Amino acid sequence: MENELRNAIRELFANQGVGVAIGYGRVGVDGAVGAVFVTSPDDVDQLVWNNECRQNLAVHLTRPEVKALGKIAIVCKPCDARAVVVLANEAQIKREDLVVVGVVCEGIRNVKPDGSTSDKDYPKCETCVQHVPANVDVVIGETSKGEALDAKNAEVATTAGHQAKLAKLRAMSAEERFQYWRDEFSRCVRCYACRQSCPLCYCNRCVADKNRPARIDTSASLKGNFAWNILRAFHLAGRCVGCGACASACPAGIELDLLNLTLANAAKEHFGFVAGTEVGAAPLIGTYDRDDKEEFIR
Amino acid sequence: MSTETKAPDAFEPKIVAFVCNWCTYLGADLAGTNRLEYPANVRIIRLPCTGRIDFNLIVKAFEIGADAVLVSGCHPGDCHYTAGNFHARRRWKLFRELLDTVGVDLNRVYFSWISAAEGAKFQSLVTEIVEKTKAMGPYQEYKSIVAES
């Protein structure tokens, strides 16, 4: 499959005027897999594909440094390809100027806190049902694990374990939940790694960096951290594709993606909406239906 | 400032209300015109439309020590701007879920449709919110994270 991928990318350099191919390579400490930016067909052999290819490379699509390298080809797992769909729907990329090379994926290995990988599946892959990428230009590889899913039968990208954890949390009293997040958010250092590693946090200037008025405190205090984490999660409502980049980037190990999962579940349950599964979909927030639920309104 | 009917140290909740200019604000005005008395704990922030009411304002209200928040606008179909309340309704539906997961007590966040003709509804809802909030006591959890910051 790795060869198939390399050949496909070579072909793109040769025939489609691609200036940079964003893929995975052994770039980190001890050969850890991270993003590589191949700018010449001679370097295509740097590309790898295996079950350590964890990052969502779509985060690079909106970066000016990367855009400056010319027409982009990007390697996307099925889950990551959803982020590309949202970016295109939100007019952050011109889909026709981009080649998405989708790779069939049967799961990525887990990453331990020290950065090493274990043989266990990455948490979000445990229950993944989307092994064949949808809405991509080229599909690399084959699998017996099912076909590409379209918007109608798409599921929220998450895991049984995560859903169970969220369900357990939601079963607590409000005070207990608040206490849980109080402990979690007390570790938040407001580095904004969650924001920077999110492919969909592309604002030119985050509202957290604006101070007239200061809508939320910039301090890594409990007050500021609650406000920030609520804000971050809600700005991704109906947009988050569940790639988990935020949680895996968090140096404090906060399970931020539980907040995103709450909203993804709500979007699916109340509005039948799964982000990133439909090309050209109108945004969940910013549109409405006259019959939207309102049982909570007095 | 205290009167003989009230113990000076009785808990008086702080309620922040975000309301639209065309329905609920006028509903509150009508409550006044009809002299419908209600507790004095609510502070109304007038905005053009519920469509303008961002979730961040609710968070901010808790940060400044609100014990409960009310968000209110026109009934569906009555929006002065056609659809602001429909947009707002969808956001709130989602935002409540997030607040719930974060552990913000949903008994402290109220949403309502109150038309310009519903002065009595404004009166009864505010009265109810104040009574229920008094029964729950001050919103200690949120106040504590603010105090520690």
Place this chain on the structure above:
Amino acid sequence: MAKIGVFTCWCGENIARNVDVQAVSEAISKLPGVACSENYKYMCSEPGQTLIADKIKELGLTGVVVASCSPHMHLKTFRKTVELAGVNPYLVEMANIREQCSWVHNDKPVATAKAIELIGMAVAKVRRNAALEPIKVPVTKRALVIGAGVAGIQAALDLAAGGVEVILVEREPSVGGKMAGLSETFPTLDCSQCILTPRMVEVGQHPNIKLMTYSEVEKVDGYVGNFKVTVRKKARYVDITKCTGCGSCWNACPKKGKIPNSFDYGLGNRGAIYIPFPQAVPARPTIDADNCIRIQNMAKGKELCGICSKQCAAQAINFHDQDELVEFDVGAIVVATGYKLYSIGKEQENPNIKGYGEYGYGKYKDVVDSLQFERIISASGPTGGEPKRPSDGATPKTIVFIQCTGSRDNAKGITYCSKICCMYTAKHTMLFKHKVHDGTAHVFYMDIRSGGKMYDEFVRRAIEQDGAQYHRGRVSKIEKVTVDGQTKYRCYGADTLAGTPCVVDADMVVLACAMVPSTGVKSLAQKLSVGYNEYGFLSESHPKLRPVETNAAGVFVCGACQGPKDIPETVAQASAAAGKALIMLSQPFLTREPEIATVDEKLCAACGACVKACPYKAISIEEIRDRKGNLVKMTSRVNPGLCMGCGTCVAVCPSKSVDLIGFTDDQVYAQIESLLD
């Protein structure tokens, strides 16, 4: 440094009874930035306003807070006051210490404390207010009228008489609408066509009116005073500038008399090339392409028929005609798209509405709706005005009229009263009786609603002079039966006044169906950003005070597209809409409130959330280019002519790159934070 003047009003005793105004003034005078804190018995009185003006001049105030009644009561007053004193009117805020404080709290210390906080909030806000100038937008002195029934005709004529150029767009081949097909009109029994056709001719000839029949509005861009409208001229296959209307073509058409004429609601027939009725304006034919032998065979490469073309001396027929898109700039739009009848037995467009299978409409030819009956008794109708029933052409002796078919029937999904049915049913019974002297009209009704000048008298006449039999009750079903060898329609009704069942064997049944908005009105409303209710009736801006305006500035409504109404009301409303449009178009510029949204274009990421959320389509994605023409970035941009200032865009913007002037985040957060303990 801010110099804010705070002026607290006693409102006589209204505020002072429950709020210690003196204590409030003193407490407020200690707030940072407050340069003076005054109080007065009646701040809105002339001495009160003078007090404010004097303080502005004396202290050079940079902001003013008036603590008195609701801003809905007096904000405009105080804006004027400060403007006259030389301060920008948008530097005023009001604290509502009457409706929302002194009138609702009787505990004086509590109300006083609250008043202080309310004023504190206003002070915090006004500190961040900005001086604003009203927005001026230019006006195109041309109006679009959509629909050329009696409402559109009236509106167009009034606008044209006012010196405004009018584009009158009608989807059918002729103007005239529903009224052109009516027999006689209540309560005077004037001939409908006699009163309408002169108007139809006038719109066809008026130098200020550009008539576009067989055309539909395709697209509406722009905003009040500056709409850009695209109209689709449907292919008519007849060049009406060459055609003389001689009639050779439609008389020669081999399909003549073979195609149901929709103007006669299927009761009469026409050819493939036709004029819908003799008085049509323009009196020019149209080819119904679906039924034209020539056109239908052209695609197969065959050249058949073409008789009409051979007959046409003017060579006006063009079988290769195509739809054409025409663009216009207009300043105002009047919507007059009218109504149709609710479809009784057939499929409904609206899934919430059900039909009346039990009445056999569509199954029994002699069960007709009220507009069909109009054609049956109209002198220009398919029977030449002779009442003949459709099935066998026999003259009916007994006709049952069923009112409220659809209307006011929650079970069928329409809750409203269609308003005109009581009157036209009475008219039908009279016209029937005048033509069939030995006939009997039975009317089943729920209530008789005949409010209006000479209306009730009219109904009484139908009953008392013309002997119409009125039964208060509903008909539960209609059966086709044969009595003495004759086909009858047995109507099982009830007379609830007599308390007895009431069964009538009728020769014919006329259903007074509910009025519903005409087909396609919702998509038109969406193009215009005009609201509509669950049935599709267009929403006026205010039911009492702004009955012909809509929430889309520059778009007006009249006639039955806004709600069921009769001809006099329709005409009055059409003139009102034309008048409102004329007022707008008579100004050199339109002045709009400056409290609208604005985008920080440097920081906007152009994600388009605001574009989708804006109820007025006031936001678009635009390019920012440098002087050399290179694309710098994309951004959202608010059209100040369209924005109504709701602020929905602000709430959906993740980076808050859009803000609402007058209710900026800076102002609102300052208000909230002023409440911090």
Place this chain on the structure above:
Amino acid sequence: MSQIITLEQLKSALDEKLSQGCRVAAPVLDGEFASFKEITKADQGSYEPRVAMQNSIKEFFFPKHETLFTFVRQGQDVVLTDAPDFEVDQIVVGARPCDAAALPVLDPLFGWDYQDRFFQQRRAKTTVVSFACVKSDAHCFCTAVGGSPENTSGSDALLFDLGDGSFEVRVLTDKGKALFEGKTTDSDKTGQSCDAPTVDFEVDKIADWIRANFASPLWEKISLRCVGCGACAFVCPTCHCFDMVDEGSYNKGKKVKNWDSCQEAMFTLHASGHNPRGTQGKRQRQRLSHKFVTYPDKFKFYLCTGCGSCSRSCGQMFGVRPTLEALDKEGVKAGQ
């Protein structure tokens, strides 16, 4: 002859200090993650040498968020009140030697010109008890910057895990002595640290390359995968950049000092809109230059202890070690 202390004795010594009102911070285990946290009972801590930690001990000297002064408006005046002094004793136990080594690195910075009382008071009041390393991983490179698994720099006492539920205690300073005096017993057991991590680059040579190659295209090339999240700076024991902001309302509030990172685009954004470090390559150049050129030029220390936390926490598999290796391979050794 050595001094040893059992785990139980260590905990009871900490509990005793806690009961005296002393603040104690120790590694606390939360699932798979361990982070330094303030504890209220010694049992809450997890006392074994670790390579990977979620944070460094710097936040007990230089908190992520610190109030400098408060303000309140009174009438037309504004009244300022300085933040109180740090007056409580503090113990940080379980530091890695590379954590502790950062403290002497930071001392000159917080005292060369402006005397930062916030940092200095905490330094004076804090006793640092470190654990010598028993293992290293591929991210570790303390040896490259003068450290070692049993580096004593910055520690008041260094403990060696004897693997039998006790530690050998090497007291290094008076503060260390004050903590352990009378709590240890004599023994002949001595502890041993793991082997020093190996590196095949020389920091001095790389520093020279950096000096000479400010405009090298290599910077952009090697930094492409960095998304500028700044997590590296926040877990780094030596990164110390901060931002000062006003928080609160018009009527009252405070001036606070918050951690910041040069990896974020906003860090150097000018009011004009111009950003002198507009790309990630320029930001990484800044980070590396500061750590290995400008800081040592001024204060004689590398601004890096080789702990490897940056690359361990980097979601993009980046960090100081991979960057140094890339510069060494593609710059120094390639002779570019």
